[in-house]
Amino acid sequence: MKWKLPDDSTAPVITAEEHVKSRHIKKESCMLPETCVIFEIGMALKFVEANFKTITLLETLPCFLEGYECISIEGHEGVCFTRGGYGAPAAVDTLETVRALGVKRVIVVGMCGGFSDSINVCNVLIPHKILCEEGTSFHYFDNIEFVEPDRSLYNKGRAYFSNAFEVLTDDAVTSDAFYRQTYAKEAKWREKGCVAVDMESSALLSVSKYYSIPAVSILLCSDKHPLSENDVKWDWGNLGFKETREEFVRQSVNFALQL
Numbered sequence: 001m002k003w004k005l006p007d008d009s010t011a012p013v014i015t016a017e018e019h020v021k022s023r024h025i026k027k028e029s030c031m032l033p034e035t036c037v038i039f040e041i042g043m044a045l046k047f048v049e050a051n052f053k054t055i056t057l058l059e060t061l062p063c064f065l066e067g068y069e070c071i072s073i074e075g076h077e078g079v080c081f082t083r084g085g086y087g088a089p090a091a092v093d094t095l096e097t098v099r100a101l102g103v104k105r106v107i108v109v110g111m112c113g114g115f116s117d118s119i120n121v122c123n124v125l126i127p128h129k130i131l132c133e134e135g136t137s138f139h140y141f142d143n144i145e146f147v148e149p150d151r152s153l154y155n156k157g158r159a160y161f162s163n164a165f166e167v168l169t170d171d172a173v174t175s176d177a178f179y180r181q182t183y184a185k186e187a188k189w190r191e192k193g194c195v196a197v198d199m200e201s202s203a204l205l206s207v208s209k210y211y212s213i214p215a216v217s218i219l220l221c222s223d224k225h226p227l228s229e230n231d232v233k234w235d236w237g238n239l240g241f242k243e244t245r246e247e248f249v250r251q252s253v254n255f256a257l258q259l
C-alpha cells in the first residue's frame, strides 16, 4: 500500500488544530494536560467517575467524528482521561484532537482477542511491537510493518502491571476487519509472532510516532479465539472477566497517575 505520497510536502486540508476551532464545533475547548489515557473500553470513564474524585475538563472532546468526555482526577491535574473512538480512524481522530489541545504523552488502554496457546482471558498484554493491518497508519507512513511503543513507557507498564496481573509482552496485530479473522489469517499472524488482535493500537502508536509523542498500548485479553475449527467455539470473556476488567481500569488509572 503506497497511499502516502513519498514526496508530499503539502499541508493537510483539515488539521485537528483548525478543526477544534471551526464551526463544526459547538463549544469552545480548553487546553489539556500533557498526559492522556485513551480508553478503548466502553465502561472505563463511567467506572473512573464512580471510583475516583473526578473533574470534567470537557463534556465532549471536539473530535471530527464522535467525541467523548475528557476528565481528570482531583490532585492529579497533569493527567487526563478520555474514551477513544472504536477502530483505527476514529481512534486516531481522538489522538489528533487531544494532541491539538496540548497532549504530549499517550497511554492506550484497551482490550484484545488472544489467538495463541500462550495467552488467556484476563492476561494483560503490553506488546513489544504491533503489526499494522489497518489502513490509517499508511496515510502517515509510506512504509511501515510493525510499530513499537515508547521504550520507557513500555518498561514502566511491564513493571507496574506485573504486580496485579499476568503480563505478556509478545507482539500483537491491529486489524480493521474483525469478521475476517479467519483461522488461516490468525495462523499467519502467529507465524509472525503475534498472539492477539485489537482494532486501534498500531494506528495510535504509529500516529504518535509521526508526531514524536511517547505512547504505549496496554491491553486486557477479553476473549480467547479457537485456534482451529475443531476447538471450542469463540465466546467473549469468562466468569470473572467483569471484575477483572474493572480492576484493570483501576490499575490503569493508578499507573498513569504515578508516572
Ligand SMILES: O=P(O)(O)O[C@H]1O[C@H](CO)[C@@H](O)[C@H]1O
Pocket: 040, 041, 042, 043, 086, 111, 112
Ligand atoms: O464497548 P465495550 O464493551 O468496551 O466493547 C468494545 O470492545 C470490543 C473490542 O475491543 C468490542 O466489543 C467493542 O464494542
Ligand SMILES: O=c1cc[nH]c(=O)[nH]1
Pocket: 111, 112, 113, 114, 178, 197, 198, 199, 222, 223
Ligand atoms: O479488537 C478486538 C478486541 C477483542 N477481541 C477481538 O477479537 N478483537
